[in-house]
Amino acid sequence: MKIKHVLESQQFTLPMLTELFERAREMEIVLKRGGTRDYDKKVMASLFYESGLLTRFSFESAMARLGGKVISTEHASKFFSSTPGDELEDTIRVVDDFCDVIVLRHNHIGGVKRAAAVSKCPIINAGDGKGGQHPTQALLDLYTIHKETNKLDGLRVAMVGDLAEGRTVRSLSYLLGKYERVKIYFVAPKSLQMKADMLSHFEENNVWFTLEENLHSVLPEVDVVYTTSIDRDRFSGSDDEYSKFKKEYYIDGNSLKLLHNKAIVMNPLSRDGEIAHEVDSDPRAAYFHQTQNGVIIRMALLAWVME
Amino acid sequence: MKIKHVLESQQFTLPMLTELFERAREMEIVLKRGGTRDYDKKVMASLFYESGLLTRFSFESAMARLGGKVISTEHASKFFSSTPGDELEDTIRVVDDFCDVIVLRHNHIGGVKRAAAVSKCPIINAGDGKGGQHPTQALLDLYTIHKETNKLDGLRVAMVGDLAEGRTVRSLSYLLGKYERVKIYFVAPKSLQMKADMLSHFEENNVWFTLEENLHSVLPEVDVVYTTSIDRDRFSGSDDEYSKFKKEYYIDGNSLKLLHNKAIVMNPLSRDGEIAHEVDSDPRAAYFHQTQNGVIIRMALLAWVME
Amino acid sequence: MKIKHVLESQQFTLPMLTELFERAREMEIVLKRGGTRDYDKKVMASLFYESGLLTRFSFESAMARLGGKVISTEHASKFFSSTPGDELEDTIRVVDDFCDVIVLRHNHIGGVKRAAAVSKCPIINAGDGKGGQHPTQALLDLYTIHKETNKLDGLRVAMVGDLAEGRTVRSLSYLLGKYERVKIYFVAPKSLQMKADMLSHFEENNVWFTLEENLHSVLPEVDVVYTTSIDRDRFSGSDDEYSKFKKEYYIDGNSLKLLHNKAIVMNPLSRDGEIAHEVDSDPRAAYFHQTQNGVIIRMALLAWVME
Numbered sequence: 001m002k003i004k005h006v007l008e009s010q011q012f013t014l015p016m017l018t019e020l021f022e023r024a025r026e027m028e029i030v031l032k033r034g035g036t037r038d039y040d041k042k043v044m045a046s047l048f049y050e051s052g053l054l055t056r057f058s059f060e061s062a063m064a065r066l067g068g069k070v071i072s073t074e075h076a077s078k079f080f081s082s083t084p085g086d087e088l089e090d091t092i093r094v095v096d097d098f099c100d101v102i103v104l105r106h107n108h109i110g111g112v113k114r115a116a117a118v119s120k121c122p123i124i125n126a127g128d129g130k131g132g133q134h135p136t137q138a139l140l141d142l143y144t145i146h147k148e149t150n151k152l153d154g155l156r157v158a159m160v161g162d163l164a165e166g167r168t169v170r171s172l173s174y175l176l177g178k179y180e181r182v183k184i185y186f187v188a189p190k191s192l193q194m195k196a197d198m199l200s201h202f203e204e205n206n207v208w209f210t211l212e213e214n215l216h217s218v219l220p221e222v223d224v225v226y227t228t229s230i231d232r233d234r235f236s237g238s239d240d241e242y243s244k245f246k247k248e249y250y251i252d253g254n255s256l257k258l259l260h261n262k263a264i265v266m267n268p269l270s271r272d273g274e275i276a277h278e279v280d281s282d283p284r285a286a287y288f289h290q291t292q293n294g295v296i297i298r299m300a301l302l303a304w305v306m307e
Numbered sequence: 308m309k310i311k312h313v314l315e316s317q318q319f320t321l322p323m324l325t326e327l328f329e330r331a332r333e334m335e336i337v338l339k340r341g342g343t344r345d346y347d348k349k350v351m352a353s354l355f356y357e358s359g360l361l362t363r364f365s366f367e368s369a370m371a372r373l374g375g376k377v378i379s380t381e382h383a384s385k386f387f388s389s390t391p392g393d394e395l396e397d398t399i400r401v402v403d404d405f406c407d408v409i410v411l412r413h414n415h416i417g418g419v420k421r422a423a424a425v426s427k428c429p430i431i432n433a434g435d436g437k438g439g440q441h442p443t444q445a446l447l448d449l450y451t452i453h454k455e456t457n458k459l460d461g462l463r464v465a466m467v468g469d470l471a472e473g474r475t476v477r478s479l480s481y482l483l484g485k486y487e488r489v490k491i492y493f494v495a496p497k498s499l500q501m502k503a504d505m506l507s508h509f510e511e512n513n514v515w516f517t518l519e520e521n522l523h524s525v526l527p528e529v530d531v532v533y534t535t536s537i538d539r540d541r542f543s544g545s546d547d548e549y550s551k552f553k554k555e556y557y558i559d560g561n562s563l564k565l566l567h568n569k570a571i572v573m574n575p576l577s578r579d580g581e582i583a584h585e586v587d588s589d590p591r592a593a594y595f596h597q598t599q600n601g602v603i604i605r606m607a608l609l610a611w612v613m614e
Numbered sequence: 615m616k617i618k619h620v621l622e623s624q625q626f627t628l629p630m631l632t633e634l635f636e637r638a639r640e641m642e643i644v645l646k647r648g649g650t651r652d653y654d655k656k657v658m659a660s661l662f663y664e665s666g667l668l669t670r671f672s673f674e675s676a677m678a679r680l681g682g683k684v685i686s687t688e689h690a691s692k693f694f695s696s697t698p699g700d701e702l703e704d705t706i707r708v709v710d711d712f713c714d715v716i717v718l719r720h721n722h723i724g725g726v727k728r729a730a731a732v733s734k735c736p737i738i739n740a741g742d743g744k745g746g747q748h749p750t751q752a753l754l755d756l757y758t759i760h761k762e763t764n765k766l767d768g769l770r771v772a773m774v775g776d777l778a779e780g781r782t783v784r785s786l787s788y789l790l791g792k793y794e795r796v797k798i799y800f801v802a803p804k805s806l807q808m809k810a811d812m813l814s815h816f817e818e819n820n821v822w823f824t825l826e827e828n829l830h831s832v833l834p835e836v837d838v839v840y841t842t843s844i845d846r847d848r849f850s851g852s853d854d855e856y857s858k859f860k861k862e863y864y865i866d867g868n869s870l871k872l873l874h875n876k877a878i879v880m881n882p883l884s885r886d887g888e889i890a891h892e893v894d895s896d897p898r899a900a901y902f903h904q905t906q907n908g909v910i911i912r913m914a915l916l917a918w919v920m921e
Contacts, residue, residue, distance in 0.1 A: 035655045041342045043371045045364065054708050057659065057685050061712035064657045064683040069371040071364050073381060074687060090577050094361050094598040098368035270704050291708045348649045350678045352671065376678040378671050380688060397884050401668050401905045405675035 005116045006124040006301055009135040009171040014178055017142070023300035024143055024293075031296060035065040042306055045099040046072035047091075048126070050107045054269065055126050055137070058291065059103045062298035071098060089118045096120040100306050104128075122305035130165055137268055138171030140297040141226070144290045148264045149223050153180040158218045160187045160249050161228035161274060163194040168268045169228055170198060177207040184209040185218045189245050192230065215249055219258035225265050227251055229272035252276035259284065266290060312423045313431040313608055316442040316478040321485055324449070330607035331450055331600075338603060342372040349613055352406040353379035354398075355433070357414045361576065362433050362444070365598065366410045369605035378405060396425045403427040407613050411435075429612035437472055444575055445478030447604040448533070451597045455571045456530050460487040465525045467494045467556050468535035468581060470501040475575045476535055477505060484514040491516040492525045496552050499537065522556050526565035532572050534558055536579035559583035566591065573597060619730045620738040620915055623749040623785040628792055631756070637914035638757055638907075645910060649679035656920055659713040660686035661705075662740070664721045668883065669740050669751070672905065673717045676912035685712060703732045710734040714920050718742075736919035744779055751882055752785030754911040755840070758904045762878045763837050767794040772832045774801045774863050775842035775888060777808040782882045783842055784812060791821040798823040799832045803859050806844065829863055833872035839879050841865055843886035866890035873898060880904060 001019055003011075012020070030036050044063040046056050051074060060070045076091075088106070092115045095102055101122045104112050109129035116123045127134040146152055157176060159169050163186050173194070176182050184202070186194045186209060193211055202209050212218050219225065230249065235242035251265055256279060259265075264286040267275055271287075279285050308326055310318075319327070337343050351370040353363050358381060367377045383398075395413070399422045402409055408429045411419050416436035423430045434441040453459055464483060466476050470493055480501075483489050491509070493501045493516060500518055509516050519525050526532065537556065542549035558572055563586060566572075571593040574582055578594075586592050615633055617625075626634070644650050658677040660670050665688060674684045690705075702720070706729045709716055715736045718726050723743035730737045741748040760766055771790060773783045777800055787808075790796050798816070800808045800823060807825055816823050826832050833839065844863065849856035865879055870893060873879070878900040881889055885901075893899050 037654070040344070041372075041374075043368055045368075053687055053690060054705070057687075057709060057712050060685040061657055061659075064685065065655075067655075070685075071367040071371065071377075072379075072686075073360055073364075074689075075381075076360060087577070091361070093595050094576055095364060097595075097599045098364050098602060269708055270701070288707050288711075292711045295711060347651070348679075348681075350675055352675075378674040378678065378684075379686075380667055380671075382688075383667060394884070398668070400902050401883055402671060404902075404906045404909060405671050 002307070003304055005119075005122055006135055006305065007112055007116055008125065008133045009138045009174040012135075012139070012175065017175070017178070020139065020297070020300055020304075021143060021146065023304060024296050027296045027299040027303070031065055031299070035067065037067040039063070039303070039306065040067040040069075042066070042068040042101070043099040044068055044070050044302065045095050045102045046070060047076055047095060047102055048074060048105040049076045049111070050105050050127070051075055052105050052127055054291070055105065056103075058294045059124075059126065059298050059302075062295045062302055065295065066299055066302060068302075088114055092119045092123075101302060124301060124305065127167065130167070132167050133171050134167045135171050136294070136298060136301060137168045138175050139301070140290060140294040141168070141172045141266065141268070142175050143297050144266065144286060144293045145224055145264070147293065148286050148289065149262065151223070152176075152182070154182070155179065155224065156183040156185070156222040157224040157226060158185040158187050158215070158222045159194070159226050159228075160215060162192045162230045162234065163188045163228075164192050165231065165234070166228045169194075169226065172226065173198060174201070177202055177205055182207060185212055185222060186210070187212045187215050187218050187249070189213060189248070192234065192245075216255070216258060219255060220260070223260065223263050225251065225259065225263065227265065227267045227271075227274045229274050246273060250274060250276065251279055253278045256282055256284065309614070310611055312426075312429055313442055313612065314419055314423055315432065315440045316445045316481045319442075319446070319482065324482070324485070327446065327604070327607055327611070328450060328453065330611060331603050334603045334606040334610070338372055338606070342374065344374040346370070346610070346613065347374040347376075349373070349375040349408070350406040351375055351377050351609065352402050352409045353377060354383055354402060354409055355381060355412040356383045356418070357412050357434070358382055359412050359434060361598070362412065365601045366431075366433060366605050366609075369602045369609055372602065373606055373609060375609075395421055399426050408609060431608060431612065434474065437474070439474050440478050441474045442478050443601070443605060443608060444475045445482050446608070447597060447601040448475070448479045448573065448575070449482050450604050451573065451593060451600045452531055452571070454600065455593050455596065456569065458530070459483075459489070461489070462486065462531065463490040463492070463529040464531040464533060465492040465494050465522070465529045466501070466533050466535075467522060469499045469537045469541065470495045470535075471499050472538065472541070473535045476501075476533065479533065480505060481508070484509055484512055489514060492519055492529060493517070494519045494522050494525050494556070496520060496555070499541065499552075523562070523565060526562060527567070530567065530570050532558065532566065532570065534572065534574045534578075534581045536581050553580060557581060557583065558586055560585045563589055563591065616921070617918055619733075619736050620749055620919065621726055621730055622739065622747045623752045623788040626749075626753070626789065631789070631792070634753065634911070634914055634918070635757060635760065637918060638910050641910045641913040641917070645679055645913070649681065651681040653677075653917070653920065654681040654683075656680070656682040656715070657713040658682055658684050658916065659709050659716045660684060661690055661709060661716055662688060662719040663690045663725070664719050664741070665689055666719050666741060668905070669719065670717075672908045673738075673740060673912050673916075676909050676916055679909065680913055680916060682916075702728055706733045706737075715916060738915060738919065741781065744781070746781050747785050748781045749785050750908070750912055750915060751782045752789050753915070754904060754908040755782070755786045755880065755882070756789050757911050758880065758900060758907045759838055759878070761907065762900050762903065763876065765837070766790075766796070768796070769793065769838065770797040770799070770836040771838040771840060772799040772801050772829070772836045773808070773840050774829060776806045776844045776848065777802045777842075778806050779845065779848070780842045783808075783840065786840065787812060788815070791816055791819055796821060799826055799836060800824070801826045801829050801832050801863070803827060803862070806848065806859075830869070830872060833869060834874070837874065837877050839865065839873065839877065841879065841881045841885075841888045843888050860887060864888060864890065865893055867892045870896055870898065
């Protein structure tokens with residue numbers, strides 16, 4: 001199959017996901033051999049309007065392992081010259097002359113789609129705005145789940161934390177909904193629950209889901225606990241409520257006792273106190289494997305769009 | 308010919324410009340073949356004291372297409388450690404041990420010349436201060452004009468917008484003045500007209516020019532309309548005057564009707580409302596070709612100074 | 615010998631220093647030939663929580679001369695996404711999946727050791743906090759001294775300036791103390807003198823040292839004058855005292871008259887008015903040689919830890 005841009009998780013059909021995972025397995029071999037020189041004449045532009053160091057590093061490492069070169073900005077909105085009239089579309093129409101692929105993080109939902117509409121070269125979405133999409137994170141999460149649990153059909157996943165604002169959870173949920181007999185437990189305080197648009201999407205597509213407030217009752221039921229951090233800013237003026245939620249949705253040694261032997265704990269990192277350090281050494285802690293898989297998935301995607 | 312530094316457009320004689328354009332044409336072929344590995348052991352330092360993302364990306368893309376490596380700072384003045392006594396000359400004498408060429412943007416006029424005076428390795432001026440020089444922009448503009456109109460002798464060019472402060476216009480005008488029978492129309496409100504030093508230079512060198520306020524009367528006369536943005540900061544306290552000038556020097560579909568079939572519209576990008584989006588799809592819109600030519604000219608210059 | 619991390623100057627025994635200098639001499643030859651492609655599949659991460667442009671450029675140039683690739687952040691603490699809970703240890707456990715070596719500058723003493731405790735890949739300390747360590751600077755300083763004076767045993771060194779806070783002086787002093795019959799003159803105003811922990815270390819190890827206030831009486835005695843800048847912030851409210859100290863510990867043409875013919879003047883750059891520009895052209899000025907040697911020593915260290 002061919003893909004031009006990587007914009008949102010919805011664009012990936014099941015056959016595309018199967019192909020991606022095959023490509024990823026090939027890249028695992030490439031990486032084990034120390035990388036390749038195949039793409040040494042290719043140039044990737046990292047165009048980050050909003051910061052995101054680990055995501056940027058993951059993409060740039062992937063490009064380096066492919067042998068390619070990178071031009072990069074950590075915070076594009078600050079480093080433009082003083083001209084106030086900069087427009088995303090103009091910038092893309094300039095930058096697409098400088099490179100073979102643009103990795104774009106934008107600060108507004110829809111920014112990446114606007115960019116793709118005018119770009120001569122492939123665009124990969126590296127996150128666009130709070131509540132927007134972050135498809136490569138979702139793809140690497142899915143790949144991690146597949147590698148660690150060896151199943152996707154019939155998978156039971158708890159999504160925990162700030163589900164209303166979390167773009168990683170949204171993107172991953174979209175992908176999971178494509179598989180058979182998947183059960184998704186959205187576990188969050190009411191004020192942070194998954195938004196109605198996603199729930200409608202699942203209803204229309206006959207995806208099983210449930211909204212839960214109590215994490216501990218869900219833990220014994222699932223194969224995957226996907227945790228995300230709860231932003232202090234969401235609780236302006238109410239430290240008590242914030243602290244209460246942090247405690248209720250905290251994963252520690254006691255939570256692990258409720259969890260299956262083969263279940264896994266995931267987190268898109270960096271964490272903000274939602275997982276105790278004692279969990280790190282448990283074999284079910286998969287969050288540091290996610291970052292390894294991130295390089296692999298991004299190598300596969302970069303190579304794919306540059307074909 | 309040999310060149311050590313690229314400091315200002317004045318240093319380029321007609322034979323040098325001819326050689327540069329020949330080198331650029333060779334680089335077009337290199338780029339069409341996907342770049343070269345010839346310079347893979349060379350290192351370029353991007354030392355930007357002032358931001359300028361697109362210029363930096365253009366240089367770094369050029370170096371990457373040559374196969375070379377880049378060390379880079381987006382905003383050197385912020386990223387020095389706390390020592391207050393940093394001096395440009397000391398910095399250059401350190402950085403010239405790290406690389407084979409320094410691409411320098413400095414925040415003061417003359418900064419790049421001071422750097423060149425102490426540097427062991429070639430310096431390329433990527434812009435020095437408001438009203439200073441930006442010679443590579445001028446060279447790529449000249450190359451674009453030559454490619455698009457197929458002439459330089461006898462060329463008629465309208466320079467439009469903030470001519471007093473605009474370094475791209477100054478640098479390009481210097482270069483154009485070297486060709487035969489060139490006519491330059493400086494089109495700007497009186498307060499933003501081209502400064503006296505440039506006008507004296509043209510008088511001494513018998514270059515034809517005229518100062519105009521009315522853009523529409525000039526449009527039918529010229530082969531090139533070179534537009535630049537008018538900075539809101541220039542009109543402190545007077546939004547009315549600013550808005551009036553924006554309107555008077557605006558290029559849109561109506562302006563295009565006044566323009567020759569073979570004339571071209573240029574802009575150093577990013578634009579700030581001086582060109583309507585409806586112009587983008589007109590075959591006379593050359594501003595996105597300028598950025599393509601920027602990589603080519605910078606490849607040619609980088610290779611030249613590293614010889 | 616094998617080394618995993620480069621964390622502090624104390625870890626280098628005399629045999630290790632001897633091996634490092636042999637490796638450095640080999641790298642001088644590599645560099646004279648224009649660098650190597652041997653490490654073209656390797657990736658270095660520059661992870662700078664605190665700015666330090668010249669140190670970062672020196673490491674990145676070294677990696678480039680080895681043929682390797684770099685992923686880089688100028689100011690990690692600013693460029694993380696908004697998650698407040700970022701922890702150094704988590705970040706390292708993510709970044710070590712992206713690269714083959716991490717060059718880390720951290721803003722707290724001990725940060726680099728914490729990083730090394732969890733990292734799968736080698737860590738090189740590029741400075742950790744005020745008063746902390748900066749071992750590669752010390753190693754390149756030592757290498758410079760050896761190259762320029764052709765001796766280390768029996769060496770007499772004046773350390774001048776802000777010795778209490780200066781991490782470069784602390785690291786270098788540790789190393790010098792390993793050689794035979796070395797004499798160290800700590801020359802500073804009382805309030806900025808070398809701290810007690812270092813002096814105890816020298817007493818325990820029978821290293822000869824003396825505390826001096828008068829620079830001019832020391833100059834005729836030494837082979838090396840190692841100058842550092844005095845931070846204006848140390849003298850809050852007292853510009854007079856600051857100015858007095860700047861004058862007393864200033865190296866100019868008159869100071870050179872007191873100095874041996876073969877003695878050298880060093881400075882970790884960038885300087886802040888502690889050395890007059892008239893000194894730059896004196897053959898005894900070694901500070902710009904230090905930065906050349908920095909690339910060589912860092913090439914040797916990078917290659918060593920990546921073995």
